[in-house]
Amino acid sequence: MDFLDLNVAEDIVEILKKEGIKKPTEIQSECIPLIKNSNDIIAQSQTGTGKTLAFLIPVIEKINPENKFISTLILAPTRELAIQITNEAEKLASCRDINILSAYGGKDIKAQMNKLKKNIHIVIATPGRLLDHIDRESIDLKRVETFILDEADQMLLMGFKNEVESILKHVNKKRQTLFFSATIDSQVKKLAYRYTSDPVFIEIKNQHVTMEKIKQSIVITTDREKFDSLCNVIDNDNPFMAIIFCRTKRRADKLEEDMGRRGYNCEKIHSDISQAKRERIMKNFRNMKTQYLIATDVASRGLDITGITHIYNYDFPESAEDYIHRIGRTGRAGENGESCSFVTEKNMKVLSDVEEKLGFEISRR
Template structure:
């Protein structure tokens, strides 16, 4: 199955080729035609499986630039994810000139209001900022064709259920609704079946996606010696681009200072850093301007960065799902990935649970 057979136009196929994309991923192959036909979809697929294009491509095909209405709306839980989807959409805009608005907190609302003076066809937004616009009557969703909830599980987990329902109530009852999520919880299903029409379920198994191309290791250490152990591993691996995960903002602050003093090329992102600075850091990291990104889970939610070869779990994630989500940021698109998890004795139970769920005893890495 190729993009042409899925009904994607030549102009868009050419843009995909320029960006190094020639064949659809499983989630794209299974969903594009159905979305183009106007069906409601619940799709379960990990970050990094190409799900953003799975909904963006048919949305671009279905939008009519001559109609001065908001025709498609994509809701995401975080600003970072909204920025990423907007970047993908702007690439496709080269093939089809439609007007796109990114609406998220931390971005000057004045510039968004100015952009809204001309017709907008596609909006990519976080829930709070979108509802702000709806209350100001600066956005009208009454003619909306397609509504997408991306990372639906995270939207609910982060407490956006009421906002999601308010947004739905401001849209046309004839709309198409799409739910994309790394996991489809019972709460996602309840919300979906309440507001969707005969939704079709697409599930791309996470084991195939996440772990096959990823080499995993554990370093057993103590919290006092963890920093030295990390530096030993970084010196041995010298990765091209790596993300180092910390449990808290304070831990990432401390680690950035310590690594910087030791001469490592690193920057941190977490939710206390102002949005404009986070955007600059992420752009700089994507461009390969520095080697190590130190991140908390919240700040890194939904990040999809090409070229990350190594993931270091400086602190063990709180859940098995968190572990899979973190390490899934490497080993993308058939490339090999490498991960290293640093554990001290108090992490033993969590480590055993991770190994039980992924059905794999993670090899121990011995350090000199």
């Protein structure tokens, strides 16, 4: 099946082809016809399976550029994800006269308010900044036709449940509602069923689809030897582009300092870094001016950068789901990728959970 079989418009198919996307993923094949048919959806699919395009393609197709109101609202838990969805939306909308506003903290609110006075069709926002606009009465959501909550599990994990509910009080009640999430627990279900009408539940089960292109390995080490172990591995791998995950902001700060001292081309990203600086760091990484991006889990969701060849878990993740989300940053769009995780004695229980979920033992280096 290709995108034309899903009745995707030819101008959008051409843009997808230019981006090297020729065939829909499973989540896209399932969601696109249902969204075009105005169904409400609760969709569960692993990171790296193409969820963003699964909702952007049909939503952009449905928008009438002559509308003088916000017809689509997309809510994302983090600035990074909001920026990334905006980048994808702008590419798809480039063939149509559709205006997009990205609204998140750290960006000049007055500039956003000025833009809102013009004709905006899609708003992509984080909860805090959107509520700020609602309080200032600078945004009108009464005619929104489609509401999308992306990474619903992260939204709740980060404590945004009350904010989401406050926002929905201001959104058109007769809307289409789409919930997308990598995991769906009872909390996500409760929220989703409360705000959807007769939703279609979609679950893409096969995690091996996202894992099969990633060569995984682990290094058994100690906290004292971990830094030298990392340096030995990356010297041996010589990755083209890599993300190195740390557990805390302090650990990321220290690792950047230590790697910088050894001459590695690296930058760190976490929530204490100003938005302007975070955008500059991500731009450098995307443009391959930085080889190693040191990150906390703020970057493990929704981050889709072409060309990441390696993922290193300097600090082993705290759950099997987090492991899959992290290493899912590589091995995308049909490319091969590699991951290497550094495991100390205290990580053995989670390692066992990861291997059980994957269905195989990860090779030891």
